[in-house]
Amino acid sequence: MTLTPELENLINMLNTEKTVCLLAPSFPVDFDYPDIVIQLKGIWFSKVVELTYAAKIINMQYHELIKSDPSKQWICTNCPTIVKYVKTKYPQHADKLIDIGSPMVIMSRFIKKEYGPDLKTVFVWPCLTKKIEAKESGDVDAAITFKELQQIFDYYKENNIPFKDFSFDVTESGDADFDKFYNDYTKVFPLTGAVADTLHYRDVLSPDQVLVVDELKNMPAAYMEKNPNIKFLDPLSCPGGCIGWPGVISTASTAEKIKKVKWYKEYCKKDKMGKKEGKFEYAEWLDFWNKII
Numbered sequence: 001m002t003l004t005p006e007l008e009n010l011i012n013m014l015n016t017e018k019t020v021c022l023l024a025p026s027f028p029v030d031f032d033y034p035d036i037v038i039q040l041k042g043i044w045f046s047k048v049v050e051l052t053y054a055a056k057i058i059n060m061q062y063h064e065l066i067k068s069d070p071s072k073q074w075i076c077t078n079c080p081t082i083v084k085y086v087k088t089k090y091p092q093h094a095d096k097l098i099d100i101g102s103p104m105v106i107m108s109r110f111i112k113k114e115y116g117p118d119l120k121t122v123f124v125w126p127c128l129t130k131k132i133e134a135k136e137s138g139d140v141d142a143a144i145t146f147k148e149l150q151q152i153f154d155y156y157k158e159n160n161i162p163f164k165d166f167s168f169d170v171t172e173s174g175d176a177d178f179d180k181f182y183n184d185y186t187k188v189f190p191l192t193g194a195v196a197d198t199l200h201y202r203d204v205l206s207p208d209q210v211l212v213v214d215e216l217k218n219m220p221a222a223y224m225e226k227n228p229n230i231k232f233l234d235p236l237s238c239p240g241g242c243i244g245w246p247g248v249i250s251t252a253s254t255a256e257k258i259k260k261v262k263w264y265k266e267y268c269k270k271d272k273m274g275k276k277e278g279k280f281e282y283a284e285w286l287d288f289w290n291k292i293i
Ligand code: SF4
Pocket: 078, 079, 080, 081, 082, 126, 127, 128, 129, 130, 236, 237, 238, 241, 242, 243, 244, 245
């Protein structure tokens, strides 16, 4: 098996630089927990973090923004395919796209401030459009899909490259686990409607002012045009959300994939948060702005 130059460069980065893995919350669809953390640290990621903390603090920013002008129509920008789609097909709605970074961008900024600007961040996610977003943002050093991550694991095994024995160091707790910043309800972020579900918008908007859609064919911007009552649109371009992109390895049904993400969230309720409890104060100095238009 040969690797693409992109994956060869990534392995080189892992071997020469302090590198943090930002693992997408859709990972339970393709990888077992906690085995995936052990494997990621085994190929020399210094730390492995979830995006749940970024998801929470972005939600808080969204809430403040909507509150600042509840009469305006807003479109969530966590999905780069939706952003490109609205900008090209519905430029008249582009000013509704929220200028706040996605969980990938915000988590990477947070990690670089927290651990030092010299470290590298690699985003592991199911879709290809995140590669473009990573490059355009300049905030993330590399982005690979779940399929590409599996290729790296297979390459190590086929070539008898030893996985690092990390059991005596790396994590703050000494456990083979995520380096945590938050452990809560935002674990469902890859699922359709999760932003609306976790935004706590009800003090600002009524449920009939919020619309959740998935799949591009549902033409998200058109809904807002037809229904001026909608003030917040929560769209994801893949069926079921980020579990539905072809870059996912699993061929299970959407229902089965949703079950796995929700199982992981429930399973982790018994887990400890460690030193960080997900307080917003940890990131109040962070720049959340992300140029969309
Ligand atoms: S919905 Fe699909 S295209 Fe959009 S971010 Fe998720 S996986 Fe990527």
